[in-house]
Amino acid sequence: MRTITVQLGAEEARVDVAVDGARFRRQVGYRGDGPWGLTRWTDPADGAAYVVFSGALGGAADLLGPVSGPDDLMPTALVVDGAPVAVTPPAGALLAGHHLGFAAGPWRAAAAAGVVVHARSSLDADLGDLLAETRAALDWLLDFFGGSAPWGSDYAQVLVPDAPWLAMEHPGCVLLSERVLAADPVRRMAVLAHEAAHQWLGNLVSPAAWTDVGAFEGLAELLGQLTCRGLLGHDADPYLDARRQTPPLVRLPGDDPRTLAATAGLAEVAGPAQHAELYRSVRSSLTGDVFRERVRGLLLDRGGTATSAAQIWAALGVGPQEPVRVSLPVATRAEEGAWLRQVRDLGEEDPATVALWARRAFRAAPAKGGRVADAVAALGDRSVPRAAAVGLGAELVRGARRLD
Structure with a gap:
């Protein structure tokens, strides 16, 4: 069991980590940009202070120090002190460092039908559509995967300003950029469904190594696209057609950046849309029902287990596949x-x-x-x-x- 306690201060945070009797403490300064690692920002509208943490892309080091990698799975409790509202993963969830994410501050919450959206207090926006769209995406995916929801009772999302991405799938604390509120409805649905799909593929079944990230991103991408089509019908076609017309992945001179700790896992490297096309081809050859049953079988066999891309392809009944890559001069x-x-x-x-x-x-x-x-x-x-x-x-x- 791993217990992480974060005591938030104005200038830095004190982190106390206990793992099977071993214990270490450290002081961590807040980053000014992100949210990668531990970031603190002040809302210029009302002066309220917020802390957002993302363990993705090396950010886990702010809490855990050097980590072994994506296969560092263990039951984890994350406790955040010093904030009126803290959004954290479910206590005891099986998590690796990159799964860790939390948000702390004077958030206001909107909730409906088992979905909760946390927003900064000064954000003047109607969150009703976001709640309803999230619920629809969750219901479509629950039907696809079968069984119970891996997130427990409520599905929590936190709206973050000025994020360099649209969303991150941290268990119990999905981070969404505020930009999703103004996004095209089809794109917004694709993002919401993509992150929801990760609750099964990427979180419940998680990568064994950074080079496996693309396989998980591709499955989540395909399921996000299928959710859009299933819920929005032909209205989704223009966006989905454009999304599928992606160029090949770039191969940089020298080392493949997917194998480097500093760059592995970046969306541009993982190539979600390109990997999704590989899965789409497999789904077409198997039929949709067989594809779904094999994905369900993967979850039954590998749930809570670090899983390689080769094992995912094997569960689908095909050999390992890679998207087309082009070398730049x-x-x-x-x-x-x-x-x-x-x-x-x-x-x-x-x-x-x-x-x-x-x-x-x-x-x-x-x-x-x-x-x-x-x-x-x-x-x-x-x-x-x-x-x-x-x-x-x-x-x-x-x-x-x-x-x-």
């Missing part, structure tokens, strides 16, 4: 743009944020200023942070049809 330039010099200084401490900043820097650079050549050259330059190279590679593939 290596180029050099005598002089590079100022934007790339800024990217070099990002560092590797927070790979998800580094990749996001690199993508934003690329998009903000002058379109006719040689940014494509700069980015291609950066892919083969070891002085560029690998997470930044992943972000730049994603931008190059994204714009492959309209390179400047």
Whole structure:
């Protein structure tokens, strides 16, 4: 049993971890950007302070120190002190470090039909549609998977401002960017269903290694798409058609970034849409009912167990498969743009944020200023942070049809 107690202070948090009689304590400063690891932010609207924690992409180190990896599964209780409202995983849940997520602060809650949405106190938004859409997605997936809900009584989601992603699937504390409220309804349903599907595939059955993340992302992606189609009918077709028309995954020069601790698990690396197409092909060959029964069998056999991508494919009755990948060329330039010099200084401490900043820097650079050549050259330059190279590679593939 692992017990994690977090005492929140104004400047830092005290973390007390007990694992089978062993105990360690540490002081952890809050990060200013994220939410990866332990992040504290103040709402400018009313001055209220909130703390959000995500263990994904190395963020678990803020609570646990160095962790062994995604297969570090054990029954875990996470207790947060010093906040009026704390949203945490169910006590005793079987969790690895990357599963850990919590949110603490003066949240206001809206609830309906077993779904709870927590929002910052100053957020002036009607949460009724979000509650109803989440409930519909959960019901569709409960029918697909069969059996009981893996999250227990209430399904809790927390709305977070300024997140670099739309959602993260932490058990008992699904984090949603506030941007989902203004998203296209079909896209919002796809995101809600994707994270809900992860409660079974990614949380209940979890990756054995970082290189297995793509297989889980692909299954959740496919189920999110199927949920959209099942609930919204043909209204979902334009979004789903566009979502499926994704370019191949990028293969960077040198090491495959999926195998590196600093970059493995990034959405651009895992390639959820590309993996989803592989599963769609298998589902078509098996028929939908057989595919569903084999996924259910996977959960019965592997629930609570670290599982490799090869074991997932075997449960579906096929050999391991990988999406098509393309190698980007290596180029050099005598002089590079100022934007790339800024990217070099990002560092590797927070790979998800580094990749996001690199993508934003690329998009903000002058379109006719040689940014494509700069980015291609950066892919083969070891002085560029690998997470930044992943972000730049994603931008190059994204714009492959309209390179400047």
